[in-house]
Amino acid sequence: MTRTADIAVFSSNWLVKRPHSFSAFAPSRLRLFAEGKCLLRIFLPGVLLFSLLHVSEVPLLAQAAVIADNNQGISSGKKKSGTSAEKAKKKGGSGKKKSDAAAEEEKKKEGAGKKKGSAAGKKKTDPSDAQSQDENTKDSAGLKFKMKDYPSLRFGKALRVDFHAKAQGDFRTFWPERKIEEGVFDLHRARIGVEGRFLKHFEFEIERELRDTFRRFYEDLDEAGRTDNPWRDVYVNFRYFPDFQIKVGKFKLPFGMDQPQGATKLDFIMRSRIGDLLAPARDKGIMAHGRLFERGLSYQAGYFLQDGENARTSDNEHTGGHTLAGRVLVRPLRLIPSPAVTKNIELGMAFTSSNVSEGLKGLRGRTLAKETFFRHMFVNGRRLRVGTEMNWRPGPFSLQGEFIHVQEQRKKQSLLGQDLPDLISRGWYLTGTWAVTGEQKADEIKPRREFLRERGFGALELAARCEQIRFGSSEHPGIPSRGTRAANILGNSDRVWTFGINWYLNRWVKIQANAVRERIEDTARSPIPGRSRFWGRWFRLQFVL
Amino acid sequence: MWLLCLCGEKWVHPLTAIPALLIMLSAPARAQTADNFFDDTILHEIRLDIHPNDWQVLRNNFRSNAYYDCNFRWRYQDRDLLVENVAIRSRGGGTRSAAKPGLRVDFNRNVPGQTFLGLKSVILDNMTQDASMLRERLSMLFFQQMGLPASREAHARLFINNQYFGLYAIVESVDKDFLKRNFGEDNGYLFEYSWKYAYYLTYLGQDLSRYAEIFDPTTHENDSASALYGPIEAMTRIINQTPAADFERAAAEFLDLKLFVAHVAVENFLAESDGILGYAGINNFYFYRFQGKSLSQFIAWDKDNTFSAIEHPILLRIEENELMRRAMAVADLRKFYLETLARCALRAGGPYGSLELEIDRQYNQIHEAALEDPNKQCPDGVGGLKPCSNQEFEDGIEFLRQFARQRSYFVLRELGLDLPRSRRRP
Numbered sequence: 020m021t022r023t024a025d026i027a028v029f030s031s032n033w034l035v036k037r038p039h040s041f042s043a044f045a046p047s048r049l050r051l052f053a054e055g056k057c058l059l060r061i062f063l064p065g066v067l068l069f070s071l072l073h074v075s076e077v078p079l080l081a082q083a084a085v086i087a088d089n090n091q092g093i094s095s096g097k098k099k100s101g102t103s104a105e106k107a108k109k110k111g112g113s114g115k116k117k118s119d120a121a122a123e124e125e126k127k128k129e130g131a132g133k134k135k136g137s138a139a140g141k142k143k144t145d146p147s148d149a150q151s152q153d154e155n156t157k158d159s160a161g162l163k164f165k166m167k168d169y170p171s172l173r174f175g176k177a178l179r180v181d182f183h184a185k186a187q188g189d190f191r192t193f194w195p196e197r198k199i200e201e202g203v204f205d206l207h208r209a210r211i212g213v214e215g216r217f218l219k220h221f222e223f224e225i226e227r228e229l230r231d232t233f234r235r236f237y238e239d240l241d242e243a244g245r246t247d248n249p250w251r252d253v254y255v256n257f258r259y260f261p262d263f264q265i266k267v268g269k270f271k272l273p274f275g276m277d278q279p280q281g282a283t284k285l286d287f288i289m290r291s292r293i294g295d296l297l298a299p300a301r302d303k304g305i306m307a308h309g310r311l312f313e314r315g316l317s318y319q320a321g322y323f324l325q326d327g328e329n330a331r332t333s334d335n336e337h338t339g340g341h342t343l344a345g346r347v348l349v350r351p352l353r354l355i356p357s358p359a360v361t362k363n364i365e366l367g368m369a370f371t372s373s374n375v376s377e378g379l380k381g382l383r384g385r386t387l388a389k390e391t392f393f394r395h396m397f398v399n400g401r402r403l404r405v406g407t408e409m410n411w412r413p414g415p416f417s418l419q420g421e422f423i424h425v426q427e428q429r430k431k432q433s434l435l436g437q438d439l440p441d442l443i444s445r446g447w448y449l450t451g452t453w454a455v456t457g458e459q460k461a462d463e464i465k466p467r468r469e470f471l472r473e474r475g476f477g478a479l480e481l482a483a484r485c486e487q488i489r490f491g492s493s494e495h496p497g498i499p500s501r502g503t504r505a506a507n508i509l510g511n512s513d514r515v516w517t518f519g520i521n522w523y524l525n526r527w528v529k530i531q532a533n534a535v536r537e538r539i540e541d542t543a544r545s546p547i548p549g550r551s552r553f554w555g556r557w558f559r560l561q562f563v564l
Numbered sequence: 565m566w567l568l569c570l571c572g573e574k575w576v577h578p579l580t581a582i583p584a585l586l587i588m589l590s591a592p593a594r595a596q597t598a599d600n601f602f603d604d605t606i607l608h609e610i611r612l613d614i615h616p617n618d619w620q621v622l623r624n625n626f627r628s629n630a631y632y633d634c635n636f637r638w639r640y641q642d643r644d645l646l647v648e649n650v651a652i653r654s655r656g657g658g659t660r661s662a663a664k665p666g667l668r669v670d671f672n673r674n675v676p677g678q679t680f681l682g683l684k685s686v687i688l689d690n691m692t693q694d695a696s697m698l699r700e701r702l703s704m705l706f707f708q709q710m711g712l713p714a715s716r717e718a719h720a721r722l723f724i725n726n727q728y729f730g731l732y733a734i735v736e737s738v739d740k741d742f743l744k745r746n747f748g749e750d751n752g753y754l755f756e757y758s759w760k761y762a763y764y765l766t767y768l769g770q771d772l773s774r775y776a777e778i779f780d781p782t783t784h785e786n787d788s789a790s791a792l793y794g795p796i797e798a799m800t801r802i803i804n805q806t807p808a809a810d811f812e813r814a815a816a817e818f819l820d821l822k823l824f825v826a827h828v829a830v831e832n833f834l835a836e837s838d839g840i841l842g843y844a845g846i847n848n849f850y851f852y853r854f855q856g857k858s859l860s861q862f863i864a865w866d867k868d869n870t871f872s873a874i875e876h877p878i879l880l881r882i883e884e885n886e887l888m889r890r891a892m893a894v895a896d897l898r899k900f901y902l903e904t905l906a907r908c909a910l911r912a913g914g915p916y917g918s919l920e921l922e923i924d925r926q927y928n929q930i931h932e933a934a935l936e937d938p939n940k941q942c943p944d945g946v947g948g949l950k951p952c953s954n955q956e957f958e959d960g961i962e963f964l965r966q967f968a969r970q971r972s973y974f975v976l977r978e979l980g981l982d983l984p985r986s987r988r989r990p
Contacts, residue, residue: 377617397615432615433615434613434614434615434633434634434635435613436615497648497649498648498649498675498678499675500633500648500649500674500675501651501673501674501675502633502649502651502674503632503633504615504618504633505633505649505674509674509675509676543676547786548785548786549785549786550786
């Protein structure tokens with residue numbers, strides 16, 4: 020407690036002594052700040068403070084919540100279910116044993132589900148349903164504040180609001196050395212949000228990016244440097260029928276595997292090139308989704324106002340119009356007798372279809388450092404994305420791959436107003452990870468013994484990814500040209516190898532290091548004309564509440 | 565029965581000669597070359613086929629260097645030579661205009677290795693700062709006549725999507741082809757001077773980024789800063805810090821001072837207001853460092869601010885420029901400068917001298933096209949551009965004639981000389 024208090028005093032002193040420091044930065048100081056002081060002064064102390072708060076036996080806020088629970092004689096249902104899982108975890112010695120135990124547990128759950136009927140079974144296996152069950156067991160009277168992994172406000176069954184925060188600080192260097200848009204140090208993400216449930220059947224999430232707010236302290240942000248839309252996920256999900264739910268608002272289009280993955284759960288610091296450039300990302304729309312056949316098949320189908328934030332022009336304007344999107348994921352071996360380790364093999368297909376109005380709006384190619392190697396082309400007509408994906412997580416290992424093909428029409432786009440062959444953008448990636456410390460690979464890894472808090476090392480994971488993205492035309496009449504109205508587009512591609520180490524210190528803090536090698540096919544369009552190979556080192560400190 | 569014909573000194577079967585005959589018949593009467601493209605005895609015709617939207621965007625964003633696709637057609641001796649997948653962009657400094665954009669045409673930007681008559685790029689100068697539309701071409705020709713390297717130029721009618729858009733000057737790019745033609749080598753370091761502030765060749769210190777800011781490399785772009793700018797830093801240091809006694813010897817390692825002085829003399833004779841001794845520091849030149857050497861040379865560029873005044877003083881702003889000031893302190897170089905000015909005056913002649921005759925020849929060539937030019941521009945007197953009338957064009961030509969008639973007298977008078985009787989024409 021003393022240490023906690025010391026840090027609190029230090030932090031408050033720092034703020035009190037420099038009340039005007041943010042507003043009165045001289046340009047030179049701004050530069051120093053931009054060169055990493057922000058990480059040292061705000062981000063790192065914040066992360067350390069939070070981690071150390073949780074080193075003490077009972078965190079301050081959680082202590083109050085536990086006392087309140089004890090007074091009421093109620094123990095959390097979630098904790099109970101968590102206890103059994105934790106016990107199973109603790110019993111499991113090696114990663115293999117543990118994964119077997121987890122598979123057994125899953126099998127049992129499935130069996131129980133089958134016996135009790137599909138609805139009940141689904142409820143038990145669905146984590147969000149488990150949460151609702153947890154709520155059902157609680158005292159429904161009164162407004163309560165809980166602090167476990169994150170702060171949570173609850174008002175019986177009627178309302179539950181969980182508070183979240185995410186922050187990522189990046190450091191990166193390149194060889195050959197070059198300046199990039201985001202600089203060497205960068206507060207990559209700083210988000211706060213709430214998610215929860217109200218009136219039993221409605222779920223919601225609201226998340227806002229505060230990166231610009233912090234960056235304003237140490238950088239002169241012009242219009243071009245600002246985050247285009249600070250609101251991220253803002254939606255309501257109606258889940259009266261678990262098999263058929265309706266989601267309305269702004270959220271990620273159901274396409275691909277890498278892009279829909281949460282930014283804090285990525286195996287690498289940067290998404291794959293196809294996830295970043297070809298998949299559509301977020302937009303406003305409505306979507307039906309659900310899981311059938313005991314999660315053996317899940318589907319998402321939606322209608323969106325535009326076709327995502329990734330497909331924007333250089334002036335940050337959306338390109339595609341109204342968009343239809345659909346995605347189907349199956350676990351084919353889940354329903355037939357097969358080794359337990361193969362049951363979570365997941366295969367999927369997805370598509371989006373939208374209309375793109377005439378203009379310099381074709382999808383463009385950019386390197387990991389956001390340098391353009393294939394510029395926007397003139398397109399006009401339909402933009403069709405098709406994707407296939409697979410994912411397998413046997414114990415501490417994972418294997419994931421994806422292929423995306425995008426076809427954009429170029430009606431009347433030649434110099435003389437004739438139709439041109441379609442613009443084709445396609446790519447793939449294959450990712451493999453291994454949790455060296457033996458944790459089960461899920462969406463993210465939860466360390467068995469957290470660093471400092473449980474006197475452990477945390478979890479360590481190795482990852483590798485090979486990928487390629489290529490742009491060109493569907494037909495090849497005439498001489499290949501780099502022109503934006505060329506009939507035969509002279510293609511260009513980026514092949515990337517990424518090697519990474521992820522260190523999960525505890526459930527809140529993750530440190531990532533990546534080494535990246537990129538090779539651009541057409542050196543005339545590479546970031547440094549004439550050079551094809553580029554190396555990069557990336558480091559990230561991440562904090563998630 | 566075999567029919568034989570005599571081809572050369574051998575008897576061959578007539579069928580074997582048919583392909584050769586067909587090739588001979590289909591071949592143009594004369595192969596076109598870059599020399600034909602810069603042939604200044606004719607008014608050329610260039611047609612660009614560009615998507616109307618792109619042309620509009622280029623005009624709207626004339627300050628941008630964004631490239632647009634087009635097809636390029638050059639008509640020569642009633643034959644069209646077409647180059648497809650060419651890239652064009654707006655170009656220029658103060659000459660940039662939405663009404664009549666200056667254009668850079670890149671033949672090899674979209675298609676690797678593509679050239680037009682061996683040229684990788686060409687400039688279509690809009691001549692917006694010159695109502696007469698002759699200054700640029702006259703100046704470059706004069707540089708060539710004085711033995712200094714300068715771009716070849718000719719005039720052309722430019723058609724955009726088959727509509728006459730205006731009269732342009734075709735300007736040879738200063739690039740590797742230019743270097744090869746003028747210096748017999750092309751692997752040295754070529755820089756385009758990029759005006760950022762009034763700079764007078766003073767020493768900017770050891771920080772090479774200061775030089776990188778104003779010397780824009782157009783060859784060896786990926787070389788290290790020390791390889792690119794180290795010799796420039798050394799040159800300016802020598803120019804500024806070497807004692808007077810050693811100046812000529814030390815500077816000779818970096819510059820042929822006589823060539824430099826001659827370059828300035830020609831600019832001065834042409835009353836250049838924005839050149840080496842420009843009103844706002846040095847400007848409008850390329851700088852070439854010969855391969856494997858530290859020796860460099862200035863190359864004239866963008867001469868549409870010449871012919872500024874008939875009585876342009878022959879020693880104007882010499883004291884401002886550090887290199888020129890020190891060169892003029894060397895007696896031999898000062899003498900050479902004055903001699904070059906005198907040679908310029910003699911070459912230009914007085915009334916009906918070679919300069920005036922050249923003005924008349926070019927005027928007759930472009931007169932009709934200039935009058936029909938719907939987009940011709942003139943300086944508006946307050947730093948901008950305005951539409952130019954036919955009368956202003958004629959007035960501009962008349963001023964050039966007056967310049968040609970009187971400039972030589974003025975220069976020689978300043979030098980204490982007089983125009984020889986043989987150079988005076990009735």
